[in-house]
Amino acid sequence: MTVSAAIRDRAESLRDQIRHHNYRYHALDDPEIPDAEYDRLMRELQVLEAEHPELVSPDSPTQRVGEVPISAFGTVQHELPMLSLGNAFSTEELQEFHRRVLDRLALDDQAELIYSAEPKLDGAAVSLLYEDGVLVRAATRGDGTTGEDITHNVRTIEAIPLKLLGSRYPARLEVRGEVFMPKAGFDAYNDKARAAGEKIFVNPRNAAAGSLRQLDPKLTAERPLDMYAYSVGIAEGGHLPSRHSEIIDQLQEWGIKVCPERRVVRGVQGCLDYYENIGKRRDRLSYEIDGVVYKVDSLDMQEELGFVSRAPRWAIAHKFPAQEELTEVEAVEFQVGRTGAVTPVARLKPVFVGGVTVSNATLHNIDELHRKDVRVGDTVIVRRAGDVIPEVASVIQDRRPKGTRRVQLPKTCPVCGSRVVREDGESVARCTGGLFCAAQRAEALKHFVSRRALDIEGLGAKLIEQLVATGRLKTPADIFQLTKEELSQLDRMGEKSAVNLIRSIEASKSTTLARFLFALGIREVGEATAAGVAAHYGKLANVVSATDEDLQGVTDVGPVVAARIKAFFEEQHNLDVIARLQEYGVEWAESDPEIVAENGPLRGKTFVITGVLPNLTRDDAKDLIQNAGGRVTGSVSSKTDYLVAGEKAGSKLIKAEKLKVSILDEDALRSLIAS
Ligand SMILES: [Zn+2]
Incomplete structure (x- = not known):
């Protein structure tokens, strides 16, 4: 039929x-x-x-993925060799290239040569042969003379037309370009592979080259590949424009994808400006590049310049500093951050990468360290892209020396010797030293003196850092031994400010148990939790001796928070600091357990405060509620009993109205407490 x-x-x-x-x-x-x-x-x-x-015809858009895998790659003889480009690694080398071009063309220094400039993509070079507009063959560059036939795979790349658009293309047209994997596709592919426990790609270039060399085109079709054309090889039976830039524009009209960043520039200065501009935007481009390429734009001039040892004299690749280099791991150490996070860091044999000398690289966390299995003595690929912190990308397994050992998370903090713990399901390990750990000291001290903790006015971040650096402040207890004399000697600290600071340190000694517990900076113990614990136990000694189970009986304290509180008070250093603080006069009123909450008029009620109240600050209102046995939380939920709302109340008020939570103004709050 x-x-x-x-x-x-x-x-x-x-x-x-x-x-x-x-x-x-x-x-x-x-x-x-x-x-x-x-x-x-x-x-x-x-x-x-x-x-x-x-x-069905082979050029139909439905015919991208062939049904059967091929058994081996055929070879393709390139009719015109696919050449490589010379490289320039510095401005001077580029200027020399430009001077050679001018000399050969017998132009003087003032002549403004036109160059076509484009990013140098980090992918795999391909040759695409179109006959009468139909893609008949695709090949890898290979050694430049002989490549592999990858037609079955290239057909699966949607950016490559199986048939050219328009009509006035040469009868035989060989388009050359770079197949690449965009960064987003690369990351997504690796995430998926990692989750499935499959092999991941080291970089987008390997990803592109590896994807093209699949026997089964179905595998290639699954890879997010793209292509930009950058030149023409064979062109028979038709005409092409006389400038390189115009040829690229023409290719685009025939439906071939070309790089949107290509530009026509004037002279060597134009090239350098282009290089700088692309370099700045390199990290934001959606694909990896390793430099830019300049080509003399006039084909007549190209012909006149010719070739030298298989590289054109009319083009050059101006490379960016390499972003990946090989080096050796001299040690793996653990650093303690200001929040106690214990992070593995690789100490490296110094290597020049990404434009700077790198001797340390982050290993992120213990899971990442174990996944990459970086060991002392290993040869590794170090990557430094843009301003990103250098990282160890992968280990060259073949070069691993004998007798290496897997690196383990230390049991104690390398800075203070406290236990290092890692909660289930958390990738970050932490030092439990808290206030005792020098690495965490400055941050912990800032928290200790903050407004909602001990509220020591005048002891700012800069001053704390200065005092920690000189070793004067080691624990919060040391604050209470500071003297007016030594303070007035410090930079930017006059006699008067020293007197004021001593005065506010004195004033801070009289506090509440809730504030004191919060000030200790136990992880996950915020203001509300500290207040709950203080109310529940009434006395510090009861908190210190509380069992895990006991702690979980406090409202809002789950197993994680209970474990953190217990771990904190199990460290003798922390108990020592607390003892010294009390010795220096830090005090609070103690009560019998739950007395306040049992007897307060607001017992068992949960409050949220929002907006600006006429006479009370947020903290005052909070104290008022807590002293009356109520609880204050940060966000409105179905468990909220009252929203205390002042002026400029926003989303919390809307949410409270929606949940039909009772809304109080300041007066209503006061009468509720007085009732
Ligand atoms: Zn520590």
């Missing part, structure tokens, strides 16, 4: 439409129709072709 002309026309029309939309989508990045409409066109064509197999 022959296919009717109408069906044949419909199939042809669908193919043209799909090619056009492919072009808009991939080459121009400017789709005209929604994806769903594109899918409908594609489905209609697939149905037509399934019903009438004689309609």
